Amino acid sequence: MAKKRRKFTQCPNCGYTFEEANNYCPNCGQENHDLNVPVKHLIAEFFEGTLHFDTKAWRTLKCLILRPGLLTEKFNIGQRASYVPPFRLYVFISLIFFFVLALSKSTVTKQQEGATTLTPFPGVNIGSTAPDSLRNIDVAAVIKDSVAARLLEDSATAKLVNKAAALNTARKENLKWAELEAQVEKFAEGGEASKQKLLKNTSFMMFLLMPFFAYLLYLFYYKKRRNYVEHLMFSIHLHTFYFLLIIAAVVTAFIFPDLDLTGVVIFIMLLYLYFALKQVYKTSYVGTFLKLIPISFTYVLTLTIFLLGTLAISILLS
Incomplete structure (x- = not known):
């Protein structure tokens, strides 16, 4: 369906005198169409210009809905x-x-904030007991015992270091989850x-x-x-x-x-x-x-x- 135009006799932009067939100004290119009309006319023109809201639109919707694939x-x-x-x-x-x-109506379900408890590093108390007397010491036994003690101490230290590293990794992961939960909560709110x-x-x-x-x-x-x-x-x-x-x-x-x-x-x-x-x-x-x-x-x-x-x-x- 052709657009119904409310034509000027003279171009408002450059003053060119229109002929009946002129839909656009040959001099400046402005459309020969009067927009100084009630709002209902502009709304109707919007639908017509956007979707050609006439028999073409109804024909299209009818074909789309009732005849799958035909359009x-x-x-x-x-x-x-x-x-x-x-x-x-x-x-x-x-x-x-x-x-x-x-x-x-849409409801946004707010997830309850889960309590995130960061596990602190457990306290490690390393104590040593000194002998009350150094008399009657077997030197060979002392050396043997000291080597064994040092090996035991090194093994215990390695275990503590590994445990501390594992706890630190878990702490970082807990922090990441806490940040993610904070983002989800912020979005929900x-x-x-x-x-x-x-x-x-x-x-x-x-x-x-x-x-x-x-x-x-x-x-x-x-x-x-x-x-x-x-x-x-x-x-x-x-x-x-x-x-x-x-x-x-x-x-x-x-x-x-x-x-x-x-x-x-x-x-x-x-x-x-x-x-x-x-x-x-x-x-x-x-x-x-x-x-x-x-x-x-x-x-x-x-x-x-x-x-x-x-x-x-x-x-x-x-």
């Missing part, structure tokens, strides 16, 4: 003008996704700031996850001889649908707090991925299922690693 297939074969571009669609939906997450930082890092993590998942598809379907871009479009559309699904689940959970939708969401995710793989890669039902198992396992493992890494980075940077 990717149409993009790959060149039927693109009738649908919202994948990156633009992903950015818009992801903004809504993280906005909904930020507004949703950060409240809204920590939450926003985690959401920001998660959004960046998901952006990195998409091309990584596309590479996994490239490996699993290497024999199909598809370009990497085709797998990337599949990954973008898949994660866009997942965002929409989680948004719906979060809103539903907000309305019905006692309703647990975790199992339903996971089932829909797997079902959608199954039909999307079959639609795009043209494999049989059994072949698609056999591919779905390792792809799903690898994806869950990768997602877990990415999430743990994101949480660790958020804590260390707090």
Whole structure:
């Protein structure tokens, strides 16, 4: 749908007199469009410019939700003008996704501080008893006893040194754990700031996850001889649908707090991925299922690693 313009007769920037066909000033390049209008018009133009919020957007969302994989297939074969571009669609939906997450009720469980007791070095009392009399001394026996005593003393000293070194190492490890616990406690007590930082890092993590998942598809379907871009479009559309699904689940959970939708969401995710793989890669039902198992396992493992890494980075940077 063409953009509805409120045209000037003369350029406000350079004074050039417009012709009817001029959408931009031929002299300075400024757009021939009057922005001095009520706010509702600007909001409508924002949605139109960001996502072309018209029949194209509804057609795209309908195809994405109800026909798994079809939107990717149409993009790959060149039927693109009738649908919202994948990156633009992903950015818009992801903004809504993280906005909904930020507004949703989420409780941050504060871990109780574990008492870290640093084991002090035990006291070592080395005493020696001197004889009361030096009379009637057997010189050979004294020499023999003194050598044995020296060996015993050296052995005891070595044991004490080793024990002290081990205790010192344990003390340093305890200090490191104490510092880590302090970082976790600081992050947990950060409240809204920590939450926003985690959401920001998660959004960046998901952006990195998409091309990584596309590479996994490239490996699993290497024999199909598809370009990497085709797998990337599949990954973008898949994660866009997942965002929409989680948004719906979060809103539903907000309305019905006692309703647990975790199992339903996971089932829909797997079902959608199954039909999307079959639609795009043209494999049989059994072949698609056999591919779905390792792809799903690898994806869950990768997602877990990415999430743990994101949480660790958020804590260390707090």
